[in-house]
Amino acid sequence: MTLTAIPTPSLSHRTSRWFSRNLIRIYAVIAFIYLFIPVAYTFAFSFNDAGKSNLIWQGFTLDNWKNPCGAPQVCTAVANSLKIGILSTIFATILGTMIAFAIGRHKFRGGKTTNLLIFLPMATPEVVLGASLLAMFLNLRINPGFWTIVIAHIMFCISFVVVTVKARIASLDPRLEQAAMDLYANERETFRFVTLPLVMPGIAGAALLAFSLSFDDFIITNFNSGIVTTFPKFVYISSARGIPPEANVIGSAMFFIALIIVVVGQIVSRQRKKS
């Protein structure tokens, strides 16, 4: 944005100065539009009176929202994804939090190896994680299905839980725990009434992250699912023919539910800080 000399300076001068000063804000608006276009498309096509093809707009209807299970298999797939997501979140959060406490609060031998073991799954492409697990299950003559998906999801969620909870533990003021001990709380009480409540937001965040990673995972799931269908797998399989609008309804509903959870979480944590 260069300022050029124009016969009537004041107004155009001011506009161009406004532009150069707000250039980065204008850019941010465009970037956010770019980020949200596919979401808007998904939402808009959830109202499509699709008939046989949901690829192009056919007309407005509310039917898809009234009956999101209308398309065959879509709700079975969502139910599977929810079950897998909840199970893997519970296990990955417990296992990951334990590791995070060991790393953040204790000294032990083999710290470097432990860190490497936690870092590696995050640095390995999903296709390799999926293919290697399937190779193992096949070598052991285990048929992939619901439980192999859960096993795989727990595996790749653990590292993310460790990283999230560890960051929260590292940010704690150690003086709070010392104060509790000075007030004659034993280790168990200190952990129960001081450390754990302070780390809880980190654990909650890690659980949300684990759930969303599990719910949205496709590549690892596809390798280890056998005939079981999850929601992302359902979308992938039906994408060739155009996905049914009911899938758009579920995708949009998920978007709004997650948004509400995050916004409520923000408000709660802000009020806590105030009080």
Place this chain on the structure above:
Amino acid sequence: MAFLHAAGTASSGPKSGLRSKSWTPYLLLAPGLIWLITFFIFPIVSLASTSTMVRPEGAQIGTYVQELRFQNYIDAFTANQEQYIRSFVYAAIATILALAISYPLAYMIAFKSGKYRNILLVLVVAPFFTSFLLRTVAWTQILGDEGPIVSTLKLLPFIDDSMRLTSTPFAVISGLTYNFLPFMTLPLYASLERIDPRTLEAAGDLYANGLTTFRKVTVPLSMPGVVAGTLLTFIPAAGDYVNAAILGNPNTKMIGNVIESRFFAVVDYPTAAALSFTLMATILILVTLYIRRTGTDELV
């Protein structure tokens, strides 16, 4: 969590006893690490073993025996060289584009957003609350032959009527760029946000203009974010096959697509395993070189 408490009481150390030497940390580590060893390390070993197997003459499809045939790697690589190189080229272009798109955005959120900072951060992540696959499918509609972009471009006199955007390398790279964008934006934001504004003021006091301050102070200080962001984008992009499958054509296939079809369509496990192993090894070598080069060893 009862286990945690039990472990906590068992070790009665001195007052600063939270760091006491005992078996507590090993008990805390054991279940999770055993899980990772059983379902990450052991499968990788299993994959390595599969990669040198051979199907015996006349045996059933899907039956393989170990013959330590390392030639599998050379065969797999020569047969799929094109897809292999393409994966890294596409991933590199997508990573550079994501960095170019994310840097100004992260900069704006870190320095210019004021009280809206948290809202904007939620907005960066929010698109990812809809399924990854649904968003990719939405791009096929946006870039499709009947979509808004192609129909607008076709109004221009110099654009051929047969122009397409879907089923092109452009579509695949756009999809990769879009899908991994928050993995770039969030680490960039985290490192920019940590910069003390006083260092920028100091640069100004020393007569650096805006551009020099940005080049000599802001960019070097944000390097950890750049490294973390590029890794978090490049690694999943290089191994991805969803974008190439949904947005591409047979000539835009990436190595992930080959591994998938070797496993499921062709039932050729040794080739799939050899390819996966080569992919993982290449990525680990690239990552190590990159981290050394950028001097951010402390990240790992």
